[in-house]
Amino acid sequence: MERKKLPIGVSDFKKLIEENYYYIDKTGFIEEILEKKAEVTLICRPRRFGKTLNMSTLKYFLDRKNAEKNNQLFRGLNIEKSKYMAEAGKYPVIFLTMKGINGGNYSKFLQKFSSVLSDLYNDYEDLRESLNLKEKMYFDKVWLGEPDTDLTRALKFLSDIVYKYSGIKPVLLIDEYDSPMIVAHEKGYYEEVKELIGDFYGEALKDAPISFAVITGILRVAKEYIFSSLNNLKVSTLLTNNYNHFGMTEDEVETILKYYGLETELDLAKSWYNGYTFGNEKVYNPWSILNHCENGDLISYWVNTSANTLIMQLLKDADEDINDTFYELLRGGVARAILDDNMIFGEKYSDSTILYLMFSAGYLTIDRVGERRREYYLRIPNEEVKDYFRKTFVEIADSAGENSFSKLEEALLVGKIFGNNSVEAKINSMFQTSMSYLDGSKQEKFYHNLILGMMIGLDDKFYIHSNREEGLGRYDLALEPKSKSGIGYIFEFKVAVSSSEHDFDQAGAEALAQIDKKIYETGLRERGVEKIIKIGMVFASKVLKLYVK
Structure with missing residues (x-):
């Protein structure tokens, strides 16, 4: 049997159906939207969990353009059995995605924003000939991307003319509405974008003649005036138990794994890609499941x-x-x-x-x-x-060089404590370059957390134990090799009174003496680890030294 293609990166519903991609029926989303039918519905979910595909599905269902042909896309799907099938093809639909509108500065952002609106207006070229002169002048400015055009009223204007010349209030669909604000915040021009985008959304949602609007994004942005005066705003976040048509349920995952010959992988797939709670629903990451079905590997696929x-x-x-x-x-x-x-x-x-x-x-x-x-x-x-977080922390801590972390792992595996590419050299390298962390407290707990973060990424080779009771006390950190023939490590952290050599040596001696006195190696010995290196790690401000026994 020839299997259907996997829809990796395919978010256009029409393409997905017509080109015979694997589709999990989420048309219940359409039914719930029409059943609740708020003036404006804001739905916040993580990226790559199906927001754009659901919005595309809603567009093809509602849009009066090519309605008869689009109705065929829904044959055999759940919505076909619903009373809301009567709503199919009844509205003009304005669909706008804000995904990809970015730029290193505000000027470049405006260029991208203008280009997206130009493409949107291009879909309404056939309406242009019906416009009066004044309307046509503004339409052309947006359509042709003329500089210094007032873009804040571009969406409202489009809604106005669609309603005026069709006689039906359009449905407004805005996908990834918060994407420009997130990017602008990262790039440092958020205040400028906030005013522009706030007016752009505000005019369309408050004053334009629309039947209703559905908006998706990651976050509900607060303290802005985008939604402040709306009387009928329905907000759905991960904390609300509605619009649960995103992600994959366990039954859906089990079915798709079986379809692509991976039915034995369910438990492993669960540990890697499950665990999300949307309202009362437990769901899997669909992007990762699709990629896993294609590649068969249990690795990280999700990038946001x-x-x-x-x-x-x-x-x-x-x-x-x-x-x-x-x-x-x-x-x-x-x-x-x-x-x-x-x-x-x-x-x-x-x-x-x-x-x-x-x-x-x-x-x-x-x-x-x-x-x-x-x-x-x-x-x-x-x-x-968890894998992403480990790599993120390593990237933060390891700004000294691309290979520092892997070199630290290599040094630990062979027990090279001092010298070039040694444990001491690599930890020092990451330690010295973690400047933002060194502005805080200089207590032992602070250093403990910093070093622990560097070690977290070693968990494919070591069991990492922190503040664990062993022998007659509680050690700071231990690395237990997963291979019992490997080298184990016990670390005791101390903060020196000053950065003088005498104070460092004294603190180092105290650390090693404590490891021996408290018999911290007991647990590792009992679990079959024969070679154990005891390390006193001493700090003073941005200086770090290792002492070994």
Whole structure:
């Protein structure tokens, strides 16, 4: 049997159906939109979870252009059995995607924005001849991308003329509405974009003659005037139990794995790509499942460029408390947060705001609900995201060079503590270049977390134990080789009184003596590790020295 093609990167519903790609029926999304039919519906979900495909599906269903032909696309699908099939092909549809509107500065952003609007107007070239002179002049300015055109009213104007000359209020679909604001925040021109985009959306959503609007994005952007005066705004985030037509359910994953001959992979696929909670639903990452079906490998596939950049910056600038939380998450723990459904750009981010951003972007999921209002306990959802976090921290810590981290792993595997490309040299290299981390506390806990973060990425070769009770006490850090013939490590951290050689040596001696006195090696010995290297790691400001026994 010839299998259907996998729709990797295909987000156009018509292409997917006509070219016989594998399709998981999500047309229940159409039914729910029409059943609730709010004036404006804002749906926030992570990227690559099917937002654009669902919006494309909605467009082909509702659009009166080519309605008879488009109706054939829905043969045999769930929506065909619904009473809402009568709504098919009844509306003019204005579909705008804001994905890809970016630029290194505001001027380049405007060029991209103007180009996208020009393409949108191109779809309405046949309407142009019906316009009066005044309307035609503005239409041409946007269509031809003329400089200094007032773009804030471009979407409202298009809605106005569509309604005026068709007699039917259009449906407005805006995909990835927040993408320009996220990029502008990263690039440093957010205030300029906020005003432009705020007016652009505001005029269309508040004053234009539309039947209804559906908007998707990652975040609900707060303290802006985009939605402030809307009387009938329905907001659906990951915390609300509605519009659950994104991602893949376990039954859908089991079916597609079986279809592509990977039915034995369900448990492994679950550990790698499951774990997301949308409302009350547990879902898999569809992008990763599709790529896994194509390649058969259980590796990281999910890339969310815009959110990655913002999260990377947040982690670089994070204070000691959020770093503690981050390391606890990497160790399989949970983080408590008060989740507010709003993202506030341009303000100092609280720990809860950072966790909310990670949660909204799909990097954290709900482990359990707390007792207080909006209190949640979050965790890393699966191995794929954990792998991303490890690499992210290494990228932050390892700005000294591309190979520093791999060289550290090589040095640990052979027990090369001192010299060129040694454990000491590589940890020092990452330590010295982690400047943003060195502006905080100089307590032992601070250094402990920093070194632990560097070691997290070693978990394919070592079991990493932190603050674990062994022997007669609790050591700071141990690396237990997964191969019992490998080398184990016990680390004890100390902060020297000063950076003088005497104070370093004294602290190093104390660290090694403590390892012996407390018999920290007991557990590793009992588990069959024969070769153990004991290391005292001593810090003073930005200076680090290793002492070995």
